[in-house]
Every structure is written in structure tokens, then in C-alpha cells.
Amino acid sequence: MSEWKEIIDPDLQSTVTGDIAVGLDLGSRTGKGVLLAGGKLYTAITPTGVYMQETADKLLDKLLKQSKVARDDIAYIVGTGYGRIALNFGGTGHKIVTEISCHAMGSHYLNAKVRSIVDIGGQDSKAIRVDPASGKVVEFIMNDKCAAGTGRFLEKVAHLLDLTLEQLGNEALNADAPADVSSQCVVFAESEVISLKAKGVSAANIAAGIHLATARRVRNLVNRIGLEPDLVFSGGVSNNPGMTKALEELLGHPISRVKLDTIYAGALGAAVFAQKAASSSEAELADFALLKAK
Numbered sequence: 001m002s003e004w005k006e007i008i009d010p011d012l013q014s015t016v017t018g019d020i021a022v023g024l025d026l027g028s029r030t031g032k033g034v035l036l037a038g039g040k041l042y043t044a045i046t047p048t049g050v051y052m053q054e055t056a057d058k059l060l061d062k063l064l065k066q067s068k069v070a071r072d073d074i075a076y077i078v079g080t081g082y083g084r085i086a087l088n089f090g091g092t093g094h095k096i097v098t099e100i101s102c103h104a105m106g107s108h109y110l111n112a113k114v115r116s117i118v119d120i121g122g123q124d125s126k127a128i129r130v131d132p133a134s135g136k137v138v139e140f141i142m143n144d145k146c147a148a149g150t151g152r153f154l155e156k157v158a159h160l161l162d163l164t165l166e167q168l169g170n171e172a173l174n175a176d177a178p179a180d181v182s183s184q185c186v187v188f189a190e191s192e193v194i195s196l197k198a199k200g201v202s203a204a205n206i207a208a209g210i211h212l213a214t215a216r217r218v219r220n221l222v223n224r225i226g227l228e229p230d231l232v233f234s235g236g237v238s239n240n241p242g243m244t245k246a247l248e249e250l251l252g253h254p255i256s257r258v259k260l261d262t263i264y265a266g267a268l269g270a271a272v273f274a275q276k277a278a279s280s281s282e283a284e285l286a287d288f289a290l291l292k293a294k
Contacts (some may be wrong), residue, residue, distance in 0.1 A: 001066060004041040007259045009112040019075040019278040022063060023270025024056050025102065026081040029122030029151060030236060033059035034267040035067055036275060042066045043264050048082070056087050075278035078102075078270040082123070097273050099266050100140050104128055106269030107232040108135030110258035115228035118218055118247060118255075119265075120237035122151040127221035129228065135269075139225045143217065151237045153189075157210045160193050161203045165240075172207040172242030179209030189213060207242060215246035222251060230256045234265035 005013055020037040026048060033044040044062035049055045056079065064071060077094040079087040080102040087096065099119075107114045108130060117128040129138040143150075151165075158168040172178075179201050181192050189210070196206050233255045237243050248254055260268065 001040055001042050002260075003039060004036060005039070007041055008109050011112040012109050016272075017275050017279050019275050020069055020073050021271050021274035021278060022060065022074055022077045023102070023106075023267040023272070023274055024059055024077065024079045024081075024087070025099065025264075025266035025270055026052050026055055026079065026087075027121050027236060027266075028082045028124075030263075031055040031059050031081075032264050032267040033063050034264055034271040035063040035069065036271050037067050037069050037073075040067065041260075041268075043261075043267070045263070052082075053087060056089075060089075076274040078274040078277065080266055080270045082121075093277065095273075095277060097270060100126065100128060100137055100142075102266045102269035102273065103234050104130045104137045104269065105135045105272050106265035106267070107234055107258075107262070108132070109268060109272055110260055110262070110265065111230055111232055111256045113230045114232045114256065116222070116226075116231045118222065118231065118233050118251075119235040120151060120218065120233075120243070121235045122155075125150055125218050125221065125235075127218070127225055129225050135272075141221050141224050143221060151235075153214060154210070154237065154240070154243075156190065157193055157207075160190065160197070161206060163203065163207070168207050169211070169240035169242035171204050172211045173245065174204040175202075175208030177205050178212055179205045181206075181209040181213040208246075211240075211242040211246040212250070215243065215250045218247065219250045227251060227253060229253060232256050232258065232262065232265070234262040236263050238262045238265075 023034045025032045031046050031048050035042040044059045046058050077089050079096050080099045103119045107117050119126040126142045128140040131138050155165050158165045179196050
């Protein structure tokens with residue numbers, strides 16, 4: 001729990017209303033939640049289960065327990081992410097919005113100048129360009145056909161190196177000669193890792209090489225829509241210091257340091273949309289509904 005004024009960009013604080021709003025981002029690996037109430041910003045996280053509604057309900061229960069807010073006091077809920085289609089919250093006003101729009105809006109509220117976003121999740125990666133005047137998506141491109149450049153790929157490599165996913169990123173920072181991992185295919189990259197281990201290459205150098213190879217895939221996405229400062233790194237992999245370092249090296253641009261763990265960027269964006277929906281007119285709500293398709 002934090003004061004939202006400590007987190008939201010000062011240029012956008014006047015747009016935050018007093019409505020109690022919830023954003024739920026159901027990713028392929030983890031579910032994240034943000035609740036805005038009484039000048040506070042609450043967060044919750046849990047592994048994504050088989051049933052998305054159960055995951056959403058668990059997140060909501062965590063947020064309500066932290067905040068002491070009653071369920072009936074929630075003005076609006078917005079769901080986003082991998083499992084958003086399945087969500088239902090009964091009599092509480094609710095909508096679904098794509099994760100592209102929510103990551104853009106969440107990143108915008110953390111840094112009002114953001115123009116570019118790299119979002120790396122468990123099963124896909126995205127490059128997004130944002131209009132800094134509104135936080136709306138200008139253009140995006142997604143890799144969801146191949147595990148390369150995703151958290152799932154890094155998880156598999158960590159297993160091959162007998163490391164946890166959390167250890168993998170830190171290990172990469174200890175490299176003195178990053179290994180050359182040239183394969184763009186997950187299967188072949190795994191074979192390269194096994195071969196490098198057999199040759200006695202250190203885990204740190206293999207880890208660094210894998211992060212650079214993964215970052216190259218992401219750079220290809222960014223290059224197709226163009227990189228404009230400021231740059232925000234969101235999604236579950238944004239907590240990986242090895243990936244942050246690799247992206248900054250390959251993109252040649254620093255990643256903005258913001259005041260909220262950007263694993264929650266999508267959930268924050270959903271909570272912002274929930275506040276907007278709670279205070280919108282019918283005409284504005286109709287326009288808001290169009291965001292589902294963007």
C-alpha cells in the first residue's frame with residue numbers, strides 16, 4: 001500500500017478521482033491487481049490458476065482485505081490480460097479492456113512523457129508506442145507465436161542452468177564474456193545452452209548470452225514501430241535486472257525508473273480505466289467500450 005500521490009506522475013494527479021476502482025490484470029503466469037481508494041494505491045499478486053474467475057476473485061479478496069474496503073463500495077472494476085474474457089463481477093459495474101491499452105495507460109500514469117513501452121510477459125512480448133498527450137496506443141506489435149523473447153523461455157533456460165528464474169537475471173550481471181547464443185528458435189537455443197554447459201562456459205556468461213539473444217528478439221519488434229523516448233519496461237520480466245541491462249544495451253536508450261513495480265502497470269492502467277468508467281457519461285462510456293477492440 002502506498003499513497004497514490006507518491007506513485008502517479010505529478011502531471012496527471014489532478015485526473016485521479018475519488019471513485020474506488022479496481023484493475024485486474026490476469027496474465028498467463030501471474031494475476032495482478034490494483035485498487036485505488038481513499039488516496040491510497042493497493043497492489044496484490046497471485047499465480048494464475050486454471051480458472052480465471054477464481055484468480056480474479058482471489059486478487060479482489062486480497063485487495064479488499066488490505067484496504068478494508070467493502071465490496072459494495074467499489075464503483076467499477078476493469079479486467080485485462082490473458083484471462084480477461086472470462087471475468088464477471090455480478091452487480092458491480094465492470095468492463096474488459098485489452099492489455100495493450102492497459103499497459104499503455106498504466107505506464108502513462110507512471111511517466112506522463114512515455115512514448116515507448118516494451119512489455120514482456122510469460123507467453124508474449126510487445127512493443128507499444130503511446131501518445132503522451134492521452135496515454136492511448138498509437139501503434140503496437142506483438143510476438144505471440146514463438147516463446148523466444150518471453151518469460152517462459154527464460155524460465156526454461158533457468159531450469160537448464162539449475163537456477164531459479166529470479167537467480168537467472170542476477171547471474172547475468174556477473175558475466176565477463178557473454179556467450180554467443182545465435183539461435184532465434186527456442187528449441188535450438190536450448191541445444192546451444194546444453195552445448196555451452198558441456199564446454200565449461202560459466203552459468204553467468206550463458207545467462208548473459210541468453211538475455212542478449214532474448215533482447216534481440218524484442219529489439220526487432222521495437223525497430224518495426226520505432227523507438228521514441230521515454231521508454232518504460234512493463235510486464236513480469238521487467239523485474240529481471242539481466243533483461244533490463246540487455247535491453248538498455250541493445251536499444252541504446254535508458255529505461256525509465258518509475259515509482260511502482262511495473263509488473264503492475266497493466267493493472268494500474270485497468271484501475272485508471274475503471275475510474276474513468278465510473279465517472280463517465282453514457283456517451284463517454286460508449287467511446288470507452290471501443291477500447292476493447294484496440
